[in-house]
Amino acid sequence: MKRLLILGAGTGGTIMANKMRKQLPRDEWDITIVDQHKTHYYQPGFLFIPFGMYNRQDVVKPKTSFLPLGVNVIFQEIDRIEGANNHVILRDGISLKYDFLIIATGTRVVPEETPGLKGPLWHKNIFDFYTIEGAIALADFFKTWQGGELVLNIADVPIKCPVAPLEFVMFADAFFVERGIRNKVNISYSTPMSGAFTKPRASKMLGTLLEEKNISIIPDFYLEKVDNEKKALVSYDEREIPFDCLVTIPVHKGDPMIGRSGLGDEMDFAKAHKHTLRSDFFPNIFVIGDAGNFPTSKAGSVVHFQADVLTENLMCAIENRPFTESFDGHSNCYIETGFGKGALIDFNYDTEPLPGSFPFPGIGPFGLLKETRMNHYGKLIFRWIYWHILLKGKEMPIDSKMTMAGKKM
Amino acid sequence: MAQKIIAGVTVDVNEEGYFTNPAQWTKDLAVEVAKEEGIQLTDKHYAVLDFLRDRHSKGEALTIRSVGNSGIVDIKGFYGLFPGAPMKKAAKVAGIPKPASCV
Numbered sequence: 001m002k003r004l005l006i007l008g009a010g011t012g013g014t015i016m017a018n019k020m021r022k023q024l025p026r027d028e029w030d031i032t033i034v035d036q037h038k039t040h041y042y043q044p045g046f047l048f049i050p051f052g053m054y055n056r057q058d059v060v061k062p063k064t065s066f067l068p069l070g071v072n073v074i075f076q077e078i079d080r081i082e083g084a085n086n087h088v089i090l091r092d093g094i095s096l097k098y099d100f101l102i103i104a105t106g107t108r109v110v111p112e113e114t115p116g117l118k119g120p121l122w123h124k125n126i127f128d129f130y131t132i133e134g135a136i137a138l139a140d141f142f143k144t145w146q147g148g149e150l151v152l153n154i155a156d157v158p159i160k161c162p163v164a165p166l167e168f169v170m171f172a173d174a175f176f177v178e179r180g181i182r183n184k185v186n187i188s189y190s191t192p193m194s195g196a197f198t199k200p201r202a203s204k205m206l207g208t209l210l211e212e213k214n215i216s217i218i219p220d221f222y223l224e225k226v227d228n229e230k231k232a233l234v235s236y237d238e239r240e241i242p243f244d245c246l247v248t249i250p251v252h253k254g255d256p257m258i259g260r261s262g263l264g265d266e267m268d269f270a271k272a273h274k275h276t277l278r279s280d281f282f283p284n285i286f287v288i289g290d291a292g293n294f295p296t297s298k299a300g301s302v303v304h305f306q307a308d309v310l311t312e313n314l315m316c317a318i319e320n321r322p323f324t325e326s327f328d329g330h331s332n333c334y335i336e337t338g339f340g341k342g343a344l345i346d347f348n349y350d351t352e353p354l355p356g357s358f359p360f361p362g363i364g365p366f367g368l369l370k371e372t373r374m375n376h377y378g379k380l381i382f383r384w385i386y387w388h389i390l391l392k393g394k395e396m397p398i399d400s401k402m403t404m405a406g407k408k409m
Numbered sequence: 410m411a412q413k414i415i416a417g418v419t420v421d422v423n424e425e426g427y428f429t430n431p432a433q434w435t436k437d438l439a440v441e442v443a444k445e446e447g448i449q450l451t452d453k454h455y456a457v458l459d460f461l462r463d464r465h466s467k468g469e470a471l472t473i474r475s476v477g478n479s480g481i482v483d484i485k486g487f488y489g490l491f492p493g494a495p496m497k498k499a500a501k502v503a504g505i506p507k508p509a510s511c512v
Binding site: 157266271 | 468469473474478484485492494
């Protein structure tokens with residue numbers, strides 16, 4: 001028996017387990033997936049929790065519900081990958097041999113990287129919403145908050161879902177308008193980037209939206225520490241932003257196991273080729289999604305598009321053929337803008353988000369780079385699609401390669 | 410594509426003055442670009458520029474934190490070398506495209 005080993009049973013690992021089980025004959029290939037956690041989180045749903053739109057039940061399901069029959073599942077922490085020996089060592093010392101390995105261990109927030117962030121004010125006046133615990137603590141805080149300085153800060157990039165912080169402040173605007181205390185809440189958006197988004201046209205469109213909603217942008221703010229006594233953010237160039245409620249997007253890193261295995265960069269993101277998805281270190285190791293150092297968004301849509309490419313390329317590698325597929329960096333994000341509307345962006349490594357219609361040119365039903373009600377419904381419907389179609393690796397009517405059809409230059 | 414004459418040499422740049430072809434970069438050109446940014450280059454600067462050019466040539470994302478973890482200089486020190494917006498200024502002087510840090 002040959003062995004395919006998948007590390008991580010999140011979005012990428014689960015999709016790949018489903019896709020590869022269909023590709024590889026069961027009498028020749030054993031497929032095993034390893035993860036330390038049993039719960040699958042619908043992470044795009046975390047954004048909705050602080051505002052009471054979703055609760056815990058809306059975003060959690062058991063991981064095993066989405067893995068196909070014929071795949072072995074091991075719930076245990078991974079100690080390290082020994083690429084030269086083609087095996088993975090688990091925390092309890094068990095060694096798993098592989099012929100091919102997929103790294104899908106994702107990324108995590110590391111508030112400990114910033115002095116003072118996880119200090120006395122943590123989950124009292126400082127919250128993250130990239131974890132279920134943080135999102136729920138913030139929901140509780142908002143229930144009784146009477147207003148003040150609400151500051152969102154992005155500590156560093158890359159982050160998961162680069163549009164989520166924008167959606168957060170726009171949701172907050174709508175939330176406090178509806179609560180009747182918007183005049184008592186100042187909302188600001190501080191970022192190490194020079195604008196709302198780095199891609200020029202999207203940055204302009206989103207920057208204008210924030211302005212209309214009276215949300216101030218504080219650009220080029222690179223967080224050094226949080227002063228808990230003063231309740232202030234302090235940047236490396238010694239600027240300060242006072243807050244009453246800080247919503248932090250902490251520094252992101254890859255899994256420390258990547259670092260221990262010598263397969264990553266200094267942030268523990270696995271180094272891999274951005275088009276082929278093959279590890280820079282070993283020809284039989286591939287990387288998918290947030291775990292990699294790919295210069296594109298860390299987002300579920302990217303994982304979904306990469307999965308099509310990876311399935312093809314992995315089959316090429318297994319059958320000793322040249323690669324037939326190349327990942328173009330395709331990313332597709334619904335952006336909630338509040339008050340029942342949303343925007344949509346579609347882009348790749350080389351093409352910035354452009355206006356137009358999606359996925360059908362001229363028809364839509366979704367509008368690119370503009371606010372529509374339909375885009376908001378797209379985001380809500382997506383949760384159903386995620387659980388029922390995407391994770392199971394079923395076909396979707398969207399090509400993994402970005403297309404210029406329907407886009408206006 | 411825009412062009413710019415730096416120290417008598419014609420190079421391809423974008424509208425913000427970033428090199429679009431890193432192969433056209435030389436240390437002499439870096440001195441001139443740095444002057445425009447009000448920076449006098451030292452060995453420490455060059456070590457950072459080499460690090461950035463090397464990472465860029467490998468297609469890796471560039472972040473301030475990656476420079477801070479490089480062992481060449483910490484983040485405070487990086488701000489000291491290229492005051493204000495260190496990554497943007499350093500990329501410009503290193504003759505590589507403006508880092509698209511958020512994508």
